[in-house]
Amino acid sequence: MKLSKKSKNIIITILIIVLMLVAIILMLFNGYIIPTKLEAEKYEVRGVDVSEYQGEVDWDKIKEQGISFAFIKATEGSESKDRYFNNNYEKLKNTDMLLGVYHFFSFESSGEEQAGNYINTVGNIENDDTLILPIIDVEYYGNYKSAKPSKDWVIVEMQTMLDKMEETYRVKPMIYTTMEFYDYYINGNFSDYDIWIRDVITKPNLENRDWKFWQYTGKGKLDGYNGKEKFIDLNVFNGSKDGFESFVEIKKQEKKANFEEEERIEKEQEENTVTSIWETTVTNIEGNNFTVQTEQGESLKVVLNDNSIVFNRRTNENMDISNIKVNDKIDFDNVYKKQGEITFAEGGEIFVTRDIHGEELKEELLSSDIQFDITGLTKKGSNYILTGIIRDLYYTNNYQEAESFEIEVIVNNETTILGVKGKPEEELNELYKYEIYITFDKNELKKGNLVAGNIEGMGC
Secondary structure (H helix, E strand, O other), X not given: OOOOHXXXXXXXXXXXXXXXXXXXXXXXXXXXXXXXXXXXXXXXXXXXXEOHHHOOEOHHHHHHOOEEEEEEXXXXXXXXXXXXXXXXXXXXOOOOOEEEEEEEOOOOOOXXXXXXXXXXXXXXXXXXXXXXXXXXXXXXXXXXXXXOOOHHHHHHHHHHHHHHHHHHHOOXXXXXXXXXXXXXXXXXXXXXXXXXXXXXXXXXXXXXXOOOEEEEEEEEOOXXXXXXXXXXXXXXXXXXXXXXXXXXXXXXXXXXXXXXXXXXXXXXXXXXXXXXXXXXXXXXXXXXXXXXXXXXXXXXXXXXOOOOEEEEOOOOEEOOHHHOOOOOEEEEEOEEEEOOEEEOOOOOEEEEEOOOOHHHHHHHXXXXXXXXXXXXXXXXXXXXXXXXXXXXXXXXXXXXHOEEEEEEEOOOOOOOOOOOOOOOHHXXXXXOOOEEEEEOOOOOOOOOEEEHHHOOEXXX
């Protein structure tokens, strides 16, 4: 069948159009055409983002090509670490280029686990002029492009990670995302966070806010890297050079202010911390509030809250605060005092000692947690008076913190008294006096000390 001239012209035209479309697609694919290039060139400040796919990066050469900032990948999910993160970070952290360190967010693990991976990899930072802007990269990947993860789950877990990042790095993190992901998850949420947006087709226009950075192509080409990926992502800052410098300075000041506030709080707590107030007596109890009198005559109100640990130094066990009575002794250790009240710093403890005697004392003595150091021996009729100190083995080895005692030993046919010598009385710092009547089996009274477990019976 012979084609008409008109038909031939139509076929030729179609072939030319197809070839042109193929050529355009190939040029787009190979980075010769960047649809957003003309629009992006209107912005003065350019930057790159890299991962292990760019391999070793010569950052000096990158900077020479008009690049002002860099975003580098650190981690992904709860376990993965970018192989080139340390190399990139060490080269960049002391330059004026490093701005952001990003984490690729996974939908398979919690925000807390992913924050742990990020923080363990990036590490903590000091109170200096170095700026690390933490970033969460959150976008569809794999099967999640068709089976979208739960919106509520994403929002909660992202917020958890963002909070952990901000707590560690003292600056509010940034969120990287695509237009599609922004519209479904981010729009209407996370309003306090700067947005780094990806749009390789046109200049982005976000609903309800402006973007801070724009990744306008993933097909950039620069000299200075040698990885298996021949392209590099290119970005611009939404503003002038002065605006960019102002943004960086604001972030540095935010970090500095947060450090200074933490240091102020720590200093205030240190200045107002009450440590080891010995001989503090409970004078009044109202619920969990205790009014106490210190050795120095100062009256304080102790507020026990859910975070406090009440610990009996005598028995080395936690103590039910309902057992504390007026005239009991309380020792404070690492508590926070403010305006006449004592509240608890994080991890603070109250240590409780009690003025005990009789059967209660006997039970604790028989637990073998207490050691007697005998310092004197005098005769009283057919009996003997022993004096010395009681040391709680879990409490102190300091004689000046020990309690003195006086024991009358009842002599009978089963009792053998050995001659004893101890520290002179004037060397002791006596805190309490007990008079305890004890009957010993023979050989149980030993020179220098008497272990409580050897006591068979006592009365008061």
